[in-house]
Amino acid sequence: VAGLGGSGALAESGNNLPPNVPEWMKAPGAPMGSQPYGAPSTYEKGVIKNISKTLPQYISASGRTPLQDLDGIITPNGLFYERxxxxxxxxxxxxxxxxxxxxxxxxxxxxxxxxxxxxxxxxxxxxxxxxxxxxxxxxxxxxxxxxxxxxxxxxxxxxxxxxxxxxxxxxxxxxxxxxxxxxxxxxxxxxxxxxxxxxxxxxxxxxxxxxxxxxxxxxxxxxxxxxxxxxxxxxxxxxxxxxxxxxxxxxxxxxxxxxxxxxEFTFYMEAKSIITRPSGGQKLTAKGFQEITGIAWSGHGKIKRVEVSVDDGESWQDATLQEPVLTRALTRFRLPWHWDGTPAVIQSRAIDETGYVQPTLAELVAVRGVNSFYHNNAIWPWRIDANGEVSNAQA
Amino acid sequence: VAGLGGSGALAESGNNLPPNVPEWMKAPGAPMGSQPYGAPSTYEKGVIKNISKTLPQYISASGRTPLQDLDGIITPNGLFYERxxxxxxxxxxxxxxxxxxxxxxxxxxxxxxxxxxxxxxxxxxxxxxxxxxxxxxxxxxxxxxxxxxxxxxxxxxxxxxxxxxxxxxxxxxxxxxxxxxxxxxxxxxxxxxxxxxxxxxxxxxxxxxxxxxxxxxxxxxxxxxxxxxxxxxxxxxxxxxxxxxxxxxxxxxxxxxxxxxxxEFTFYMEAKSIITRPSGGQKLTAKGFQEITGIAWSGHGKIKRVEVSVDDGESWQDATLQEPVLTRALTRFRLPWHWDGTPAVIQSRAIDETGYVQPTLAELVAVRGVNSFYHNNAIWPWRIDANGEVSNAQA
Amino acid sequence: AVGFAAQAEERYGIGQPATQAEIAGWNIDIGRDGSNLPPGSGSVERGRVVFSEQCVACHGDNGQGGIGDRLVGGQGTLASAKPIRTVGSYWPYAPTLFDYIRRAMPQNAPQSLSNEDVYAVSAYILSLNGIVPQDAVLDAKSLAAIKMPNRDGFVSDPRPDVHDH
Amino acid sequence: AVGFAAQAEERYGIGQPATQAEIAGWNIDIGRDGSNLPPGSGSVERGRVVFSEQCVACHGDNGQGGIGDRLVGGQGTLASAKPIRTVGSYWPYAPTLFDYIRRAMPQNAPQSLSNEDVYAVSAYILSLNGIVPQDAVLDAKSLAAIKMPNRDGFVSDPRPDVHDH
Ligand code: HEC
Ligand code: HEC
Ligand SMILES: [Ca+2]
Ligand SMILES: [Ca+2]
Ligand SMILES: [Ca+2]
Ligand SMILES: [Ca+2]
Ligand SMILES: [Ca+2]
Ligand SMILES: [Ca+2]
Ligand SMILES: [Co+2]
Ligand SMILES: [Co+2]
The missing domain is CATH 3.90.420.10 (Oxidoreductase, molybdopterin-binding domain)
Incomplete structure (x- = not known):
């Protein structure tokens, strides 16, 4: 569920694979009304809020949206972040x-x-x-x-x-x-x-x-x-x-x-973006076509452009923005990519309608130091190794 | 929860009303992680799918979205209709x-x-x-x-x-x-x-x-x-x-x-709209300003206009369409209205980008009779009585 | 391959070839002309047994309906004020009966009947509707040859069918 | 009323007038200048007792921190590589201490302390930070008069603070 893992390999049993009739076609499913208010599939039970298990206390705390498991721009209410x-x-x-x-x-x-x-x-x-x-x-x-x-x-x-x-x-x-x-x-x-x-x-x-x-x-x-x-x-x-x-x-x-x-009174969330697929913790299981997708946003208005680099920042290409691009909303971006099976560093940077360009972490730290805590809108690169494993390139 | 009911009247106890400190401010609320996948407030437990309790069987059946309790255009996944x-x-x-x-x-x-x-x-x-x-x-x-x-x-x-x-x-x-x-x-x-x-x-x-x-x-x-x-x-x-x-x-x-x-092969869902507030089962509790709001949609593309009548179809006014108006998506419309406390019949009709106008039920029945079962996209009027009770004007 | 717009696009090399055996197991849809009907046959006689064991609980004696649809009768009612739509009165093609029963019935155990029993119970339902005789035995060819009473009852979509304002 | 754009709009007549009594019960925010501080006072001495009974479990002996924030120390560290931000080193205004403790502390029972005890425990935390003497008694006026060490440490938002490309 999380990640690009899995493959076309036969499931253990094979009982549900063609030419067999899957078990879920042989008997009626759950009757109408078994969930008057619906819930995700039990096979998605790993897609929950990301909450640290080692906090000193849970009264003033936060829980994160599992962005890497989501598509589009709408966050389902059950996975909306909490603070x-x-x-x-x-x-x-x-x-x-x-x-x-x-x-x-x-x-x-x-x-x-x-x-x-x-x-x-x-x-x-x-x-x-x-x-x-x-x-x-x-x-x-x-x-x-x-x-x-x-x-x-x-x-x-x-x-x-x-x-x-x-x-x-x-x-x-x-x-x-x-x-x-x-x-x-x-x-x-x-x-x-x-x-x-x-x-x-x-x-x-x-x-x-x-x-x-x-x-x-x-x-x-x-x-x-x-x-x-x-x-x-x-x-x-x-x-x-x-x-x-x-x-x-x-x-x-x-x-x-x-x-x-x-x-003080630093209100605006400046332009930012992140690649959510492929992203840290996921694994590319096959060479060849891989869509790169992520989200961009700006507190100052609409996202004008998102650029993606697949060569550790050497060059940048324009990603496609999913319409409608709305003001102060997430904007989904995508770039078709061909992974040749060699290590790569991929990253995105957002440009908003004011012309502001999402900075690197080094640029932010050069101005703010490492103890500034808030408003870190740095570009975040992911490293893909030869096995297809994706990890945080800054870590 | 359902409807416009309730009022500014003091709650029974008054313990939580100003100048008192509400009980929910006096002790910590639920800790982070008590809902790794969130659910609605227990006070919204009546907002569930609308499923008949008297169906002969529940394997081939349907459950309806409680449209009159919802706002905007996105249906939360837990309340998405089922068939x-x-x-x-x-x-x-x-x-x-x-x-x-x-x-x-x-x-x-x-x-x-x-x-x-x-x-x-x-x-x-x-x-x-x-x-x-x-x-x-x-x-x-x-x-x-x-x-x-x-x-x-x-x-x-x-x-x-x-x-x-x-x-x-x-x-x-x-x-x-x-x-x-x-x-x-x-x-x-x-x-x-x-x-x-x-x-x-x-x-x-x-x-x-x-x-x-x-x-x-x-x-x-x-x-x-x-x-x-x-x-x-x-x-x-x-x-x-x-x-x-x-x-x-x-x-x-x-x-x-x-x-x-x-x-046969009647695929398109033609243009349609319905007022969701005020609508059947709700009650206007005060004379004066009442927003009329509802949803419009067309299988043929974008909604171009929604007209609302508050005088039993005598005259029609253009409602405001919430941006963005998207193709083959719900479009939220709104009309400010002043309810003078007398009985009224209100209704909406959608016009889509092809110029097609949502018909009346009588117009549909004149062509299709009453046994056509599918594709009823009739205008649906609501009757408001002198007490503010809203009911189906066709019933 | 033909000149659909889709053909011009890049291919991604995603997916595995479907083998003939894989396709054979899943390829259950039957054309209105009976194409793709499997070998085998079934009699009204046998169908009566299958129906009484596996269908009558939901569809009632003689297919008059229960928690499952009424399957019999209604011919001549379609233009009336109270149309009764059943296999006999409404369905345009007989092979669809085989298709639907095999994929979806009995509702509590779909895809559990043998092809022979699907032919048989189809024959029984058709016989209850007076469409085949009580001694009929149906197979791919004879099922496809049936002309259902309402075959010509369907027209294409003439909408919009009310005036524009 | 002034000429804000909002003033030109229609009014809807929705809502009830808020009475002075209703407002008084809820109007708990304290200005940085001490405006809206309530009557009453509290001593460091009393604050020590309140703290040991109600705060020490989370904030530790002498306010050195625990599952609750460290409240004491850190003066002179803000420009260092390991800045320690506490009431003493970081907070610009003393009345905020009253405001926050009354509205949010003790975390297990907010708004449960008397105003006197809020003054007292505020005084105690300030004394632990060397900002008031051990025999201090604070009330609205004296709390507002305190000049916190980091009062002038705040600057307005200069962003964007990195070059545009
Ligand atoms: C447990 C209940 C149940 C059993 C047993 C059952 N059915 Fe059904 N049947 C239904 C229901 C309910 C429907 C309607 C399903 C729908 O509309 O989605 C139906 C629909 C049908 C239809 C379609 C009718 C129409 O006009 O569209 C046929 C044909 C049919 N059943 C045949 C059979 C046969 C043959 C058997 C036994 C082999 C059988 N059924 C056993 C419940 C049952
Ligand atoms: C049950 C644990 C708990 C108790 C008891 C408790 N606190 Fe706290 N306190 C916290 C936590 C946790 C925070 C941080 C809250 C946050 O950041 O949202 C905090 C924050 C504070 C702060 C703000 C610190 C800062 O620098 O921002 C002050 C001041 C404070 N507490 C004072 C008190 C006082 C005074 C008492 C007793 C009257 C008290 N606390 C009792 C847990 C507690
Ligand atoms: Ca594959
Ligand atoms: Ca800020
Ligand atoms: Ca009121
Ligand atoms: Ca249709
Ligand atoms: Ca036809
Ligand atoms: Ca300042
Ligand atoms: Co830069
Ligand atoms: Co008309």
Whole structure:
């Protein structure tokens, strides 16, 4: 399941192979209704979130999307990445409230039914944690280990601007403090420009209501901004003149530099890409045609181009981008390739509509050092050995 | 959960409402890893497939997507509609094979690994059962009862054309017989033009591998053609000169006419739409602003326009279409509306890029009678009474 | 090979040749003209036994229907207000009966009947519909030769069939 | 109300007015200048007790860290190869300590401490870092008056920070 492994070789028994009639054709399958809410095949049971088994604690922790096992741009809800700071609360939507107060003419409290009465929008956007990956070894082995704090869904909700208008912004309103109803009461400040641009209050993800791990029943979505700002289990929006400088925007989610300073309010997820197939942990089982495919994204808008190198960065070719290319969404890219059976290093780099080019890790480290922790959007090369085994070329 | 019900009224206890601290903020929530593969909130447990409890048997049966509970255009995999004729087989992907034979130069057998080695594509398309709904009463109560044999996903696979080229089509090849590896060995004939156009062999749905109910590990996708032709658990493709006239394309999936004849090979799902909110079984709880939203789709291509009437068909207004509008995909439409608290009949009609206009049920019945069973793409009006209760206006 | 657009493309060399034996095991679809029907034959007499042992539970006595479809009757009803569609009244081609029963019936054990028994039970269902006599024995040739009552009842798709606005 | 684009839009009349009492219960965020700090105060002395009872299990003796973050030390290390970021070495504003502990700590029972105990344990952590003396008693005013060692350590986002090709 994970990887390109397997082959055309006969299965052990051969009983299900032609000319035999497979066993699953000889008796009825599971009846209608055996899964009123469906689940993946039991043969896919290895495709789950990638969660470290050796964390000191699991209340403030993260679980990664198995990117190397997925196709397309939509992340199924069951595999959407998770990051939470106080566990996943079980919230009764009937008792959940959103309070909107601060520098507004009319402080308001909304029920979930209220929120759903507003005009809605649906948009496909990625979400990415800003610590994805760190700058220091040990780097991960798989695409998920490296950048699995990344997923993409179709979100439905109400433009935040519409709800703010309901309360009436007052003069001097410059930021909005968003607070979650989780055990961390997670708090981030969002610039008012973003709130009046494409920010949304979201209640649905890929059609159905948000999953608990993604903020059920209500979350903030600030497309292209670091994941932590997309406050989940949203209970409060306070309109203010300056950011609150919460623990999550001072102690954490600031980017340390080698000179001892740290960058604050580093919101944008810059252009990035990664090859997901072939990628670390997979194995090419045959010489000859191999499709190279991966995903690219930018917090600044649309992906304009993805270039792929199959010769350790000597030369680059344009990959094909799967249409539709959407703003602040994953973009699937592909390049046909012929593997001649010799070792190779393959990598991709994204260029977004601003013209920004995804940098190398060396370029990032030259500026930020190795302790900057967040916003590592480096090109990530994979090494393919003569056996077809794929591994992290930076490790 | 289902419907617009509920209100701003205080919850029974009030313990979780402001100014109180909600209980879910006072203790850590579920730790990371408690759901390696996620599931919806327990508060959404009513949002499941809509499956009749009184069917004579559940091996050849269907389960409907709860359209009225969903937003956007993507159907989450757990709620994708199901229709199968021999139950849902449990297929070991390592022992599954696709045989391609008949009028080809090189008959071939493919493993799943083989199939995944071909160049891939990802596209968002709807799938709809052709019997959705029937022409006769009792009509259903909800949008799901009526047209819930409809879903939409991002599919990934290989263009069928690419795989056919591998075998080499011979002169006179005009149809391809597709056969499933289920207990019904379900069989349909597909015109070669479609096979060489946008047909795909699909292995992934919304990023992850197909669900068993949708054909794991491999299915045919013929975008815009009736659901039954999108053969699931695909094990065999036989290139032939004329259709096989299988039981599923003679006894079933032919459209009876009042004169005793029946239309055969009626493939296209013509343009259609339905309002999902407000819709049957829901209740408007407040006068004033109400967004009307629904979905439109056409097997012939893109939706060009959706018109909505709020006055029992007297007048029609253009709804807003959510971008991106994709070919042979669900298209979400919306119209702002002010409900004045009096009874109303609301309905939508879709116009596709060919200029075709979704007809009324009366128009369809005038041509096809009430026993035509398949391909009912009628406009469906909802009645709203003075209490805000929404019901099927045709029932 | 002919000049389909697909032919012009690169080949990838993916997949294994399908052997004749492999194909023979899986190649179960039967043309409307009876092509690909296997050797063997079966009588109405034997079909009555097969039906009573393996089919009657779901399809009822004399094929009048139960949790499985009604298989018998309805001729002459198709143009009425209550059309009854069965093998006898609706199906255009008899070989399809062999095809479908072999691949899908009995529903609890598809592909379990011998070819002989599939011929037999097909013959029995056709006899119940008055399409073959009670002493009929069907094989590839005789099954293909049957002209079903509704063979000419099908027309191609004339849609769109309602006016455009 | 000012001239934001949003102001021009229609209003929908959705939602209930938030009362002052409702707001008071939920309005827990504290500005970096100490605005919105509640009445009350707490001593380092009391904080030591709170810490030993409620915090030490996760943050270790003297706040040296455990399954919870290290809270003490690291001053002077930020520009080194092995920077140690703690409340003492990294945090720019002391009121954030009150804000965060009240909303999120102890991790097993957030929002369970009295405001007095939040002041006290904040004072204790600051004293462990040498930022307030061992006999300090902190309240809204004195907490806000503290100048944290790294207050001026933050710079705005200069990205893109690597060349474009
Ligand atoms: C366990 C129940 C069951 C048994 C046993 C069973 N059937 Fe069926 N049969 C069904 C069902 C249910 C259908 C309808 C399937 C569908 O539409 O997908 C059906 C459909 C059919 C049809 C197609 C009818 C039509 O008009 O399309 C034929 C022919 C048929 N069965 C013949 C047989 C024969 C012959 C046997 C015994 C050898 C048999 N069945 C045994 C349940 C059964
Ligand atoms: C059950 C374990 C646990 C207990 C008990 C606990 N903490 Fe924590 N604490 C943590 C964890 C884990 C974190 C990191 C949380 C995160 O990053 O999301 C943390 C973070 C903190 C931080 C932020 C550190 C930084 O630099 O960002 C402070 C301050 C803190 N705790 C203070 C306290 C105080 C004061 C108490 C007792 C009143 C306490 N903690 C009790 C586990 C605990
Ligand atoms: Ca092979
Ligand atoms: Ca940041
Ligand atoms: Ca209300
Ligand atoms: Ca049809
Ligand atoms: Ca015909
Ligand atoms: Ca600053
Ligand atoms: Co560079
Ligand atoms: Co009309």
């Amino acid at each position: 939470h700071h106080g566990g996943v609360p079980t919230i009764d939507p009937a008792e959940h409230r959103l309070m909107l107060h601060g520098m507004v003419d009319r402080p308001l409290v909304f029920t979930m039914d209220d929120i759903r009465r507003f005009p809605s929008q649906s948009r496909i956007h990625f979400l990415e944690c800003s610590g994805n990956p760190v700058y220091t070894k040990p780097y991960g082995k798989t695409a998920s280990d490296l950048v699995g704090l990344l997923s993409c869904a179709e979100w439905t909700g109400v433009p935040l601007k519409t709800v703010l208008n309901e309360a009436g912004l007052q003069a001097g309103a410059k930021w909005i403090v968003a607070e979650g109803a989780d055990a961390a009461a997670l708090t981030r400040s969002i610039p008012i420009e973003k709130c009046l641009d494409d920010a949304m209050l979201v209640y649905s993800q890929n059609g159905e209501r948000l999953r608990p791990q993604q903020g059920y029943p209500l979350r903030l979505l600030v497309p292209g901004f670091e994941g932590n700002m997309n406050v989940k289990w949203l209970r409060r929006l306070k309109v203010v003149a300056e950011p609150v400088y919460s623990r999550e925007e001072t102690s954490k989610y600031t980017d340390p530099m080698p000179d001892g300073t740290a960058r | 199968h004729h021999g139950g849902v087989p449990t297929i070991d992907p390592a022992e599954h094979r696709l045989m391609l034979h008949g009028m080809v130069d090189r008959p071939l057998v493919f493993t799943m690994d083989d199939i995944r080695r071909f160049p891939s594509q990802s596209r968002i398309h709807f799938l709809e059962c052709s019997g959705n709904p029937v022409y006769t009463k009792p009509y259903g109560k909800t949008a799901s009862d009526l047209v819930g044999l409809l879903s939409c996903a991002e599919w990934t696979g290989v263009p069928l054309k690419t795989v056919l080229n591998e075998a080499g089509l011979q002169a006179g090849a005009k149809w391809i017989v597709a056969e499933g590896a289920d207990a019904a060995a379900l069989t349909r004939s597909i015109p070669i033009e479609k096979c060489l156009d946008d047909a795909m062999l699909v292995y992934s749905q919304n990023g992850e591998r197909l669900r068993p109910q949708q054909g794991y590990p491999l299915r045919l996708l013929v975008p815009g053609f009736e659901g039954n032709m999108n053969v699931k658990w695909l094990r065999r493709l036989k290139v032939v000169a004329e259709p096989v006239y299988s039981r599923e394309e003679t006894s079933k999936y032919t459209d009876p006419m009042p004169d005793g004849t029946a239309r």
